[in-house]
Amino acid sequence: MTEKTRYTDEELEEFKVLILQKLEKARKEYETLRADVMNANDTNDTSPTFKVLEEGAYTLSKEESSRLAQRQAQFIKHLQAALVRIENKTYGIDRITGKLIPKERLKAVPHATLCVETKTK
Numbered sequence: 001m002t003e004k005t006r007y008t009d010e011e012l013e014e015f016k017v018l019i020l021q022k023l024e025k026a027r028k029e030y031e032t033l034r035a036d037v038m039n040a041n042d043t044n045d046t047s048p049t050f051k052v053l054e055e056g057a058y059t060l061s062k063e064e065s066s067r068l069a070q071r072q073a074q075f076i077k078h079l080q081a082a083l084v085r086i087e088n089k090t091y092g093i094d095r096i097t098g099k100l101i102p103k104e105r106l107k108a109v110p111h112a113t114l115c116v117e118t119k120t121k
Contacts, residue, residue, distance in 0.1 A: 007092045019086070026075050101113075101115045
């Protein structure tokens with residue numbers, strides 16, 4: 001029996017559905033985070049002491065939301081690249097060794113381009 005060199009069209013379709021679901025969820029989270037970053041801070045009704053504390057906490061929260069939004073945008077790009085690999089029928093192939101990445105890994109990390117063994121080397 002020969003070793004598989006790529007996933008079947010049916011298997012690729014399954015991965016595509018999974019990726020599209022993750023992509024939809026990631027886009028919603030990105031929009032929520034982006035909205036958090038864009039919202040203005042309203043501390044007009046608090047005393048000056050608490051206003052400073054609230055503004056400091058708001059700034060930290062805004063910075064964290066910004067970092068998370070950047071990470072989410074990167075995740076979206078990786079998912080979109082995985083969709084391109086599905087269309088090219090190169091999805092699930094380790095980019096270093098050329099062997100198939102196990103299905104379990106791709107279900108857990110659908111944008112993976114390396115199998116666990118390659119990644120740990």
